[in-house]
Amino acid sequence: MTCGLRVIAFSKIDIEQYLGQKCYAVSKKSFNWINKILTDFYQFSHGILEKGKLIEYAQYLFKKYPSYSTRHKHFVYVRNFIKNLAQARDEHQISSLLVYFEMPKVRREIKLLTSRIITQEDVKNALLAIEKSSLPELTKQNYHCAIMFLAYSGQRVITACRITAEQFQEALNQTPPVLIVRADQDKIKLAHHVPLHPELISSLNKVLDGKTSSDCVFSYEGLKQWFSRHPINLTHTKGNLQLKDLRKFFEQRSDELGFMDSNKNFIMSHGCSSVGWTSYKQFLPENVYKSYMQYWGSVKIV
Structure with missing residues (x-):
């Protein structure tokens, strides 16, 4: 009753x-x-x-x-x-x-900083492990390119795996090469620009070869399973490298480089949900690319 x-x-x-x-x-x-x-x-x-x-x-x-x-x-x-x-x-x-039926108020642990530090050496170790693996050559190329793209762009893994060959090809055909991520591909439904680093171009062209325009370029599940079966120890933190850590790498490396303006947040689709963002900000792809390259242009992961 x-x-x-x-x-x-x-x-x-x-x-x-x-x-x-x-x-x-x-x-x-x-x-x-x-x-x-x-x-x-x-x-x-x-x-x-x-x-x-x-x-x-x-x-x-x-x-x-x-x-x-x-x-x-x-x-x-x-x-x-x-x-x-x-x-x-x-x-x-x-x-x-x-x-x-109300959620009781509890005192949550306050963490001032993330406990996971992801370095360029960690990313290199992942790429080296894939290169030395017994995977088929085409799979190696795809996994290598996926890791490089995530590390150079800071995209969410699920977002990266929704991007099609047509989108990447359109970006490569433009000057400067800037990828457009659609709102329906993004976690917070924000259409945004992603500059393609020069170090990515050759690898992307190889991976795109033979794909149809509607094909998704990267396989999240395959790479996730490979990471699970071949754990890669982090150099400065306990635990193993995970795919989602590559987004942390981009964030942390950007801080080291001084790339901390709104262009970085826009590229990552992170912290962009306030009224100030949705009502007033707008970005031209060439300006986003210019700002990105100012800080990331000289970075060579491998």
Whole structure:
């Protein structure tokens, strides 16, 4: 019972309708996350919304998930589902239950700086390991080019793996060579310019040879699995090099070079969601390239 009133039930159909109405525009990864969380909530509650069930579910989340981020996702998506259910049924009684399912405030560990230091030597070691491996020659070329592109551009791995051969070829045909990443390929939906470093050109031309315009150039899963099977120790930090570390390398190396203006953030699609960015800033590809080359032009990873 809920507050002495009737039992409020929901079904898998309610979840499906919510996903169809509210989550159709999110990425496949986010959609799967939300679906998994709501399915978990349904199985735990047996499709019943009441004070006791919500309190028990909150306690269950804290026991099962030590990660703050994972717990936070569960609270956000379940609360959004309950709010939507209340609106769809026009029942205040449902939304009044949210007071029993709130994310408790906890003191989180404050980290002033990342503990992972990624150096040019780490990137070189990865490239050397691939060169010495028994991989087919074409695979070596692709992995080598992928690592170089990530290190020289600071792109997110998932973004890099969505870029097509046509986009790279169009960039190479321009002067200066600047890649345009589409909004639908970016995590924060920001279309942005990515200068192609001169050290990348030869490697890119080899990898693009034989690909059709719609082919994605890099294979994220293959390279990720190779890194997993052939761990590369970091030189200044405990642990092994991961693909996502190459974005950290670009950020940290840019700081060393003095490349810290808005052009760097625009290239990385990082910290660009404020009103100041979305309403006032604009970048010409030739200016982004000029600023980038001023600092990164002399950098030779290999």
